[in-house]
Amino acid sequence: MDTNSKQPYSIFPPDIWEVIVPNLNRKDTYTLASTSKSMWEHIRHIPLDSTWDVETTQLVNASFMLANTRHVHVLINDTFEYYSNLRQYLGRFYQLESVAFSCEKITLRAGIAKRLLQCLPMKRQYHKLVVYVQQGDRSYFKEAISHSCKNRVNLRSIDEDEDNEEVEEEARRRMRTPSPVREDVAELRGKIQDIKSTFGAIGTHSKSIIPTALKNILQKHEFADAEEILNIAETPKSKAEADAFVALVGGRFVESIAMSSNGSWAFITQVEAYLRGRKEIDDCANNTITIEHPSKPKFVVEHKREYQNQWLEAKIYFKNFEFLVTACLCGNYNDHDFDAFLGASLGNRLALNDYWRVCVPLASTPVVRQSRLLRNFTKRASGFDWHLKSQRFYDNGFSTACALSLHALDGIDSIVAIGSLLLNWKVSNQEDKQKLKSILFNGKELSNMDENAISGSVERVRGSTLAKGKKLAVEIALLILKNEVIKDTDYVEMFKALISSRLKTLNSQAIRQKRYLLP
Known part of the structure; x- marks a missing residue:
């Protein structure tokens, strides 16, 4: 990358790039991303609507494209090695929304349909994954879904009207080359309904946001929208003001609940704070280019990559601070169980690209303050006690170990x-x-x-x-x-x-x- 040339990233704000990039072909997307480090980091988080063909696509620059592809088309071969490879391959799509199975080369049976569904990366999918199949194959997949995936898969036909070639071709075209405008409108309508369904009761009854799985833990808690509680916080301008901001705001994020429009929830028991864009105060903070300095708390799940490793991180951006979630319980409002995580990596449990809302406890939570989860303790700000942990979880042993x-x-x-x-x-x-x-x-x-x-x-x-x-x-x-x-x-x-x-x-x-x- 030529660092001396003019950087195109600064030409438009991030939201404009998010409109431009999905309309480019893959070659142009990769070329644009390669113009600068900033552009690369931003583009690899923008979901792409174009369909990825598993059989014919060459895996040149695949690691870049797989991270933000939402639609996959699979041409089936019935061999043991094929299923094993397919499962690993589909697991690399972190923003997967739909899979289309084409079974023209084989005679489909119920057993094959079951094996194909077992290849889907369902563990990280809280929203329903759309699976497209031929109308004649629906019965096999429907039977397999009832025994394995249950309500996690939305089964659709590519050719719902087999007597009408025009309708069939239109269905195929929509699946393979979705219009960004049509997809955006459909997605927006879906999100509005999800948001109404998920958040509708919160205004009148704050306890409605407490997941069933956490009723015993949070039986005496009441919550309010984070924006309502934290709107008095001023942007810090000095080290002393930053310390006070972390104590006030970070302390309220401890034992808060983040919930998504698709029914995911995360009960946060630890956060660590980083002051962005102020190296003279916090030289341990990374430069974050995808999120500006929001005036309201903004919860996001970000896809991270380092060499061959990939993972998800949950963060709350507020003012010029980033609060990294380092311990949480998370699950789905439809389930009675949950997973627990310690550390910055959340594995693949939370869904990407959801709309999230954060609610904080009305009463402040007692916290323990320690040093952050750094890898380099030689920097000036390494000793900041900006890692805030729930006192009761810390006392019970559910806390990240501290290097110091x-x-x-x-x-x-x-x-x-x-x-x-x-x-x-x-x-x-x-x-x-x-x-x-x-x-x-x-x-x-x-x-x-x-x-x-x-x-x-x-x-x-x-x-x-x-x-x-x-x-x-x-x-x-x-x-x-x-x-x-x-x-x-x-x-x-x-x-x-x-x-x-x-x-x-x-x-x-x-x-x-x-x-x-x-x-």
């Missing part, structure tokens, strides 16, 4: 404790060498080290069989005892190789133990 306080937990490996302590000191700009010596030379793995011969110990550690993360932690500790300067990159690498995996283990353990079920 791992050393204080029981049962933590001594070298992991050393790594946590080193990060804590880096953030707070203070050291306790006597405490460090006590942990360092009393650990089982380091019992053969001589605290009076630190230089020799450093060399032995570098040549030891310790894992990379442990080796880095011990080496940094020994160099601190020698009063040597440590590179920031060493702290970042130590966190990545040693601390990160331990945090994930503790988070997974809390979920396995169902710490989200309060007594």
